[in-house]
Amino acid sequence: MSLGATMQGQSRxxxxxxxxxxxxFAVLWLVPVIWIVVMSLKPNDVLIRSTAGFLPIPFTLENYANLLRVSTVPNWLVNSxxxxxAMTLLTLVVSSLAGYAFARxxxxxxxxxxxxVLAGLMVPEQAVFIPLHTMFSDWGMHNTHVALTMPRVAVPIGxxxxxxxxxxxxxxxxxxxxxxxxxxxxxxxxxxxPLSLPALTTLGLFTFLHxxxxxxxxxxxxxxxxMYTVTVGLGSIQGNFAQSEGLGSIMASAVFASVPVVLIYLIFQQYIVRGVAMGSTR
Structure with missing residues (x-):
């Protein structure tokens, strides 16, 4: 056997x-996700006895039905x-214009x-909460979509x-x-x-996710x-669900809050891969 063939076999x-x-590693990462989905599809009286198992047996959608019975949940979803x-679109506009100005x-x-701008990467966002809260309070803009959106538009990393x-x-x-x-x-x-579409899509997805x-x-x-977003709203009812409805309802709320992000990632994953590949080769 030649040296080239040996090296090729070792490479394979x-x-x-x-x-x-x-x-x-992918399987290990998916195990908690699968476990959460399975528990959200099990009756709470079964989960009281045991949370083991990766099959939704017995199967039920009652946990999701209980979640949707909370009349404010759809409103929280719309707010999010x-x-x-809005935050994603405004961030893409600001970042692309500023990036082009700095580059050209x-x-x-x-x-x-x-x-x-780069120094802004070193400032924790929690450090500016008090000034932000005071500023929007003086303007009377708390409990509005503008107050929830604007503080995250000018992101240094973008x-x-x-x-x-x-x-x-x-x-x-x-x-x-x-x-x-x-x-x-x-x-x-x-x-x-048009040339920056992969980079914009990647930045947009991460901004939306954040x-x-x-x-x-x-x-x-x-x-x-x-005016609650879905994360704050579901967090506010988790305690009640844990006491009255059980662990299955909490898991259902976790799945409910993550579904839109997963769908967006599946739709735009080709642009993300292309953007990461372009960034690694430049």
Whole structure:
């Protein structure tokens, strides 16, 4: 057997080992998820005796029915959709415009401003809760969708990611458009934005995921029940469900809150993979 054939065989064996290890980690990651879904489909009187088992036997949808009987749950879901969608769209607009400006435009104090943006990555969001709360309280904007959305729009990581992406785009594409008398805004809108679709999709998904799962700021800003997001709302009724309905209802609420995010990921996963691949090769 030649040396080349031996090395090729070792490479295939190594790839198979890596694949098996990754499959093992994936299974370990899925076990708690499967366990939560199964418990949400079991009657609570069964779960009182034992929570073991990965088959929903006996099977019931009563836990989900009890959850939907809470009249405010659909309203909480709508609030989360509004806040997460608005935050995602505004973040993409701000991050793409700021990233393009830092990557392509020259203006006084550019480096200093960019350093300040990067410095924002080191500031914990909890550190600015008191100023934010005071500011929105003085404006009388608590318990509104604006107050739930605006504090998360200007995210430094989004500006940084879009800046790095636009820097990697060849300048020749813009120069060719400028020779055709295209304005800076036209170049950005018709050339740079379409090229950045994978990066925008990835940033948008992570922003939506963060907005959907955000708990602390909505808990601080939304004090009226009708303005709760789904995370705050389900958290507020978990104690009652645990006492009156049982563990199955809590698991049903966890599944209910995570379904929209899973669906969005499944729809846009090809763009996420493409964005990560482009980012790793640049």
């Amino acid at each position: 064996w190594f790839d198979r080992v890596i694949l098996l290890v990754l499959i093992g 959709l509004i806040v997460a969608t 435009l020259d203006f006084p104090g550019k480096r200093i401003v960019f350093v300040l 500006v940084f990611l879009m800046t790095q992406f636009f820097k990697a785009v060849p300048r020749e594409l813009e120069e060719a458009a400028e020779l055709d008398n295209a304005s800076r805004l036209t170049v950005f809108w018709k050339i740079m934005l 907005a959907w799962n955000d708990f602390l700021w909505p808990l601080v800003s939304a004090t009226e029940t009708n």
